[in-house]
Amino acid sequence: GTNNLQGYAPICLGLEDFYTRRLYLRIQDCFGRPIASAPDAWFNVVERYSNDNNKTLKRTSKLSRCLNLGSYNYLGFAAADEYCTPRAIESLKKYSPSTCSSRVDGGTTVLHNELEKCVADFVGKPAAIVLGMGYVTNSAILPVLVGKGGLIISDSLNHNSIVNGARGSGATIRVFQHNTPSHLEEVLREQIADGQPRTHRPWKKIIVIVEGIYSMEGELCKLPEIIAICKKYKVYTYLDEAHSIGAVGKTGRGVCELLGVDTADVDIMMGTFTKSFGSCGGYIAGSKELIQYLKYTCPAHLYATSISPPAAEQIISAIRVILGEDGSNRGAQKLARIRENSNFFRSELQKMGFEVLGDNDSPVMPVMLYNPAKIPAFSRECLKQNVAVVTVAFPATPLLLARARICISASHTKKDLMKALEVISQVGDLVGIKYFPAEPKKQ
Numbered sequence: 001g002t003n004n005l006q007g008y009a010p011i012c013l014g015l016e017d018f019y020t021r022r023l024y025l026r027i028q029d030c031f032g033r034p035i036a037s038a039p040d041a042w043f044n045v046v047e048r049y050s051n052d053n054n055k056t057l058k059r060t061s062k063l064s065r066c067l068n069l070g071s072y073n074y075l076g077f078a079a080a081d082e083y084c085t086p087r088a089i090e091s092l093k094k095y096s097p098s099t100c101s102s103r104v105d106g107g108t109t110v111l112h113n114e115l116e117k118c119v120a121d122f123v124g125k126p127a128a129i130v131l132g133m134g135y136v137t138n139s140a141i142l143p144v145l146v147g148k149g150g151l152i153i154s155d156s157l158n159h160n161s162i163v164n165g166a167r168g169s170g171a172t173i174r175v176f177q178h179n180t181p182s183h184l185e186e187v188l189r190e191q192i193a194d195g196q197p198r199t200h201r202p203w204k205k206i207i208v209i210v211e212g213i214y215s216m217e218g219e220l221c222k223l224p225e226i227i228a229i230c231k232k233y234k235v236y237t238y239l240d241e242a243h244s245i246g247a248v249g250k251t252g253r254g255v256c257e258l259l260g261v262d263t264a265d266v267d268i269m270m271g272t273f274t275k276s277f278g279s280c281g282g283y284i285a286g287s288k289e290l291i292q293y294l295k296y297t298c299p300a301h302l303y304a305t306s307i308s309p310p311a312a313e314q315i316i317s318a319i320r321v322i323l324g325e326d327g328s329n330r331g332a333q334k335l336a337r338i339r340e341n342s343n344f345f346r347s348e349l350q351k352m353g354f355e356v357l358g359d360n361d362s363p364v365m366p367v368m369l370y371n372p373a374k375i376p377a378f379s380r381e382c383l384k385q386n387v388a389v390v391t392v393a394f395p396a397t398p399l400l401l402a403r404a405r406i407c408i409s410a411s412h413t414k415k416d417l418m419k420a421l422e423v424i425s426q427v428g429d430l431v432g433i434k435y436f437p438a439e440p441k442k443q
């Protein structure tokens with residue numbers, strides 16, 4: 001599974017030598033040819049990202065621009081922005097690129113406090129804590145929230161950072177079938193009887209973990225049903241909104257807003273700034289007591305350098321644009337645009353006969369390839385025509401469920417999308433991945 005923007009993803013095989021019983025790794029292209037510089041083939045070099053409508057530059061014998069359908073730049077903020085960029089540059093001059101200190105040792109600037117307040121207000125919680133990396137937010141916070149004697153009930157397709165945090169916590173882990181509330185209830189019922197109070201249960205604490213939009217499936221969480229079950233069994237909920245915060249909901253406030261869930265019903269709200277906000281870092285938002293506790297106990301807060309000031313300023317400014325506090329209606333336009341673009345692209349792909357996973361309004365669009373051997377050909381042929389797509393396969397997906405994962409951005413124009421559809425359609429025919437006839441053939 002790789003962000004295979006350049007289209008040269010090799011196929012990686014773990015083979016066992018029959019005679020020596022030694023395991024070795026063989027990396028080959030889709031024609032079975034070994035790739036000499038194999039390890040580096042996974043790390044594609046993108047020459048640079050440019051400002052104009054989510055284009056990126058590929059590096060071949062000569063530089064050429066290509067349409068980026070791979071990165072999570074949902075609202076188009078990962079580019080020079082008329083409001084965010086001058087502010088990020090000012091903060092760079094004022095604070096430098098790094099605080100070179102942890103939050104407790106001089107790494108808390110005015111910006112850091114402002115960012116946490118701004119994020120808490122935006123997501124609708126009393127307080128928030130910000131860490132320098134989204135991945136670490138899950139993997140370092142979960143072990144602080146729950147430990148031995150606790151129980152984590154996790155969606156089977158939760159992100160690796162959640163899996164890592166859950167394993168590191170020492171809590172018992174149970175997995176429920178992806179986005180299936182009835183199975184979550186079954187798992188819970190095995191552990192506790194209906195309505196048993198929190199103090200009379202075999203577990204010190206129970207946390208149910210879900211994602212707002214699943215990053216490999218493009219699917220919205222069945223949050224209202226899941227919340228109802230969590231309330232019934234009096235267990236905590238942890239919601240990772242990496243792909244939904246900023247990207248969905250009338251004012252960009254994520255799946256709670258989109259699905260009509262009261263944020264008071266979600267105990268722990270997590271998200272990252274690397275998608276809709278065009279920056280980096282992650283947050284946890286919750287009650288004042290919870291955040292205070294995390295600030296004094298989470299090692300990644302106490303011992304890691306605080307988020308870079310220009311990155312913090314980028315997030316604050318992007319939220320101001322989304323809320324219209326920059327004095328323009330660009331934020332509202334971006335939100336309308338990503339919704340329109342996503343729904344248009346998904347329905348056009350389906351009309352062409354592609355199998356596309358996920359729900360309406362979701363900017364994440366997995367196009368099923370199934371056979372992992374089709375991956376390199378699909379992305380390489382798209383790239384030849386200057387359309388960069390990301391393909392994902394095992395271990396990020398089950399072995400025979402390889403897919404191209406298209407991410408739509410508010411900064412894609414209609415013309416961009418039309419070109420992408422044309423290229424993807426041609427490549428789909430070439431590689432043989434159209435599974436449904438668009439219309440019944442007339443005789």
Ligand code: PMP
Pocket residue numbers: 133134135136138159161211215240242243272273274280281282
């Ligand atoms: N949670 C989810 C659901 C993700 O998809 C990702 C990464 N794409 C992360 C957490 C980690 O976030 P980051 O890339 O910002 O470190």
